[in-house]
Amino acid sequence: MADIEKYLRPSAFPHIWCPGCGNGIILASIIRAIDKLGLDQEKTIIVSGIGCSSRASGYMNFNTVHTAHGRALTFATGIKLAQPELNVLVITGDGDSTAIGGNHFIHAARRNIDLTTIIFNNNIYGMTGGQSSPLTPLASRSTTAPFGHIERSFDIGALAIAAGATYVARATAFHANMLTDLVVKGIENKGFSVIDAITQCPVSYGRKNKMGSAAKMMEWQKEHAIPVQAAAKLSQEQLKDKFVIGELHRSEAPEFTAEYDKLIAHVQAKRGNK
């Protein structure tokens, strides 16, 4: 197994995540993916938003930016466009990316800018103590939905695909190895990649919804996740209350920063000819 320690900042530990929180598992999966690909540490930038998940950047020994709530993708866009040779990974949460940062999310996907966005999806606002997010499931409870949530939740995968992302995948904290493989593929994709990483929040979400211990919540992930190949053979009825994991979408589209470099070359050639 990869030695993840060389990618971490020892002075920042122990991390702030609660006991049993899946964020540490997701972070380790990301680091293993970086290691697997042998990305140049100097040329790899980690950008995060605000929330529990977004503290991850602070633990990682790269150039890291912990931005403002919802804004990770805007900083990441600036970084990637300014220096396209950098590998830019974005770490965000479900509320960070699809509520306050929802507009940035769909536009980064539309531009197909070469960023790999890993959404730590715990179905809740953890850092503020368990309020509903756009990923809080219908009828489940939160501190701001004490009688059960009456809003429908987003399907991050479908949202990303519709907005134009060229690589979309999903895994869970339980499926940590699969998650690493999917992040690898996401980074390899020259375009906007989204990985919906389902993680457990045993303290704010689990407790409120009587889901048991962190380990039990991971058992829940295992039982409710259907690999994409298996899902193809199942009926809608059989897929009810389940979610699909694996590579959900892959497509080809021009990548934004590459297109911009072409534009520069074109303009400069035209000027040079004059």
Added chain:
Amino acid sequence: MWQISLSGTGGQGLILAGIILAEAAILDGKQTIQTQSYGPEARGGASKSEVLISDQEIDYPKATAADILLAMSQEACNKYIGLLKQGGKLVVDTTLVKTLPEVDAKVLALPITHIARNELGNVMVANIVALGALAGFADLVELECLTKAVLARVPKGTEELNKKALETGYALGQAER
């Protein structure tokens, strides 16, 4: 100092005419400022472009009492006639301004839009006809400078047409000077 106000409807090209006039003034060695005001609409509505031309540095950038007012729509004419100073010069496009205001001014009344459309064959150059007319009428800048400024701004392939438009307007203006 000359204070010139070019008024009409958005889309007539009066802001461009103002810019050309100001650029001609620079070519003529003068100080100049050009400003504009318009409503939120890109086309239609009363619009106004102002040009100040002076031998000295210009402090205040807006026209306080116009020496010359160009009116290329009835609405603009009614709205901005008050800006014209007593004894100033008024240039009106009689194709579009049917009711001339009672005013203490030297008036040059020309069917500018009609000339552009029928004599020059393109209504788009009405602004350049108007520019020529008021320059000829008031001896604002050297025609040579104005011609140079026009040619530097107009789209490729329309140079001859615009030059002709400018000269047509200038001659008509000069005749009434």
Added chain:
Amino acid sequence: MALAIKPKLCKGCGICVHFCPKAVLDLDEMGKIYAKDPDKCIICGQCELRCPDYAIKVTKEEKTSTKTDGGAAK
């Protein structure tokens, strides 16, 4: 010893205990993990893979021939 444990980092969530296929691990009175039955360890790496706190590391010096890439037993 195949298991390196860093009690300082352990937050006692019990995930490793739950997912260990051989019941090697347990929590002590302080709520920290320890290897209750180290001899049973099959070096599958499930604990390290899912420890959210990076408190446990599986080393494989003895069994170089069974090296697996992703960590889980294959």
Added chain:
Amino acid sequence: MTKARLMQGNQACAEGALAAGVRFFGGYPITPSTEVAEILAEKLPALGGKFIQMEDEIASMGAVCGAALTGVKALTATSGPGFSLKQELIGYASIAEIPVVIVNVQRLGPSTGKPTSPGQGDVMQARWGSHGDRGVIALSPASVRECFDVTVKAVNFSEKFRTPVVLLLDEVIGHMRERVELPEPDEIEIIDRKLPAVPPSEYQAYKPEADGIPPMAAFGSGYYYHVTGLVHNYLGQPTQANDLTAELIERLHTKIDNAKEELTLYTEHYLDDAEVLVVSYGGSARAAIAAVKAAREQGIKAGLLKLITIWPFPGDVVKQAAAKVKKVIVPEMNYGQLAGEIERYVGQDKVVSVTRVDGELFKPEEILAPIVTAVGGAK
């Protein structure tokens, strides 16, 4: 000197940005600032620079911050409603010490207000718009040439002091076209940010040097560090320590306050024997200088102190200029925002706030009238 040409204030601002080395622009369309974006969209690619129209004002502020972290000089342009939205990340740029320039071509507000009409109502927002305490640099040009020069200064200051700098244009100055001669490139002073002199292993990204400013390594250059909007230690890592918190917040002020002399830009007009002082800035200053000259023609000894630096407020300069005069007339296209600040330095009794809030520039006679009154009527 290059030869004279007609140029708009917004264009001079864009040209100044390019001359200062700006190679990244992120923005969102808004009147009356849009020309800055349009010109840079056309000119940046030829210079190998990048332009991006973001999905909103917040995003454009994020994009310029991101670009700046990679070592690039970055600028954005907006107007009041967009300036309001940008405040969140302007505060971020302050605490994370990211050099960026925010051009705000002011129009009348609040809210959508009067889109194509000038205002100067964002003077206090530039100072206090983002929550929390921080030092601020804001500059306001009053001519097309100044738009060029002051934009260069703004970029230089942002790089030197590692802080967001606000350029307060207004619709009068931004949209006005004026005869201008721009300096040659070799006549322009350009300041680049301070890079670390130590190897990566010794680099502490937020450890200030004697001038209060930490050297800034570019992302991708081998110096790893953390950037956050949280209060942080010298390594950039979040901290709850009270002493480090106070030190950081104080330094965000002192690194600017200690350089006040360098940061204070203004011009003086007829101040030597002035009995009545006009203090103005931006578009209003154009009416003010005309009024002062008109007063002089009437035999009234009026003078103008035209402020270019609004923040940090050049209180000492104002105080000194006001020392010998009877009254200080402060015309501004707002409800008296800077007049209040001037009162703090010269006293309430001396200050005459002259306001115009209908979306039109003052007429010179509207400033002349209070000048005449200040000296006890016409001479």
